[in-house]
Structures are given as C-alpha cells and as structure tokens.
Amino acid sequence: MLASPLVTLSRDERNDSDLDQLSRLVSEHEVVEVIVGLPRTLADRHGPAAQAAVAYAGQLAGRIAPCPVRLADERLTTVTAARMLSQRGVKGRKQRAVVDQAAAVEILQAWLDGRAAHRTREGQS
Template identity: 55%
Template sequence: MTDPRSRTGARVGVDVGNARVGVAASDATGVLAHPVRTLPRDVETDSDVEAIVALVHELDAIEVVVGLPRLLSGEEGEAARIARDYAGRLAGRLGTVGVRMVDERLTTVDAHRRLRDSGVPGRGQRAVVDQAAAVLILQSALDTESLSGRPPGETVTPGGKRKKERRR
C-alpha cells in the first residue's frame, strides 16, 4: 500500500454536464475539497477545458479528477461517453498532470439535496449545483485515497483511452 501522504498536492475536481461544468479544488495537502466555479460548457472552442488547465497550473495541482456518470446498473451511457471524451481532452492538454475518472453516480442528486437542506432555494441551486457536485466527486476521491492508500478510479490517457490499473 502506498502512503497517501506521498501524493500531497492540490487536486481539481470536475463535474461535466451538458450545459455547465462544475469545478472544485482541494487544499494543498489534498485533504479537503471546496467549490471553485461553474463554467459554461463550450463544445465549439473548449474554453472551459482551457479554464480548467489554467486553474491546474495556477494551483500547481498534481491531478484532475473527473466524475464518471455511470447508470445505476453500473453500465455506461451517453453521459459517461461525454465525460470520458472530456477527460481525454483535458489529459491531452495537461501533459504530465494526471487525469483520473471516478464513479460519480447520484452526486448531482446528492448535491441538490444538500443545497436544499442548507436553505438554498431551488432557483439559486442552478448556479452552484455543478460546483457542489464537483466538490462531492473530489472529496470522495480524496477520502478513498486516504483510506486505501491508492489513487482512486482509473487513469485517463490523452484522447480518452482507458489505462489498465494494476491491482496490488
């Protein structure tokens, strides 16, 4: 088991949606996730991808964690294909900074519930729910790594191809 403290450094979490992309980041120790911003999805010029790349460089982040929206059955549908493509484009632009995909089933539902429970009205949720989902994705990844001693999810290679993980 790898000591999780050997991978200290900020991480960036991403929740890819059809219209918006939620972005979160962790502290420099890789322990606590917080919301950063919601970006409009830009399929024409990838300005949202470029904004995430700029944030990664600004934070000197060691990796990006992208949510993989599997169906409840565990299968992957269209949303998962879109997220994989997005993660592949990020990996291609980030070079040596790793990109990982982690299962994010129901994070948006959970984000809506948490926002509602904290008193954010329904109309006010749209602006922040993507950030809240990105926080949940990233915090789950940080907690998983802390408990297991291994980076969570699967590594993404440029272009979106899966890289097989070796089990220890």
C-alpha cells in the same frame, strides 16, 4: 483533505475555451491531479454521457500532461448535493445555480475519501 470549489466552467464544445481555462487553472494553482466525474448509470454501465466524459478527460489530459486526469464515479452526486443544499436552506433558483458546483465538490470529496481509505488499508496490510 477537504474539497472546496474554485470556479464553475461551462462546457464549450465549439472552441474548447473551457479546456483552455482548465489548463490555465491547472498551471496557475500547481494542480497535481485532476478528477473528472464519470456519469455511470445506476446499473453501473457506461452510456453516452460516460463516453463523453471519457473523451473529455482524454482531451484534457492531452493539454495538461504530465498532470494526471482520473475518472471518478459520480452516480447520485447531484441528488446528494441538492439534498445538502436544501438542508442548508438553499432552495429554488439559488439551488439550481450552485447544484453543479456542489455536485463537483461531492465527486472530489468522495474521491479524496476513497483514496485516504485505500492508503489506510495499505498501511495496515
């Protein structure tokens, strides 16, 4: 399975319009699972950003139930995305505009690849 971007939303902490938009997208596209990036530190710890992501995932889960919301490690995805964009000739201001979306694709693709590998191992056991 290949991850591809749909839309990039900005976090709206004042009135949660991003959560409303995500809820609509989940319904519209008949999403079966949502992955939220978990920004752990390089030392594999949960800092304030990870705590915020966990809280956000909880809020989203409450809005889109019964669709599950899962957390996925997002360490180094921005670096990987920026490197990939540079290799494809996207630089400077253009790169900054799409790096978050590219990082989100990296997070989802890594999660999908990990799930496929897990299923393969289970089938071989």
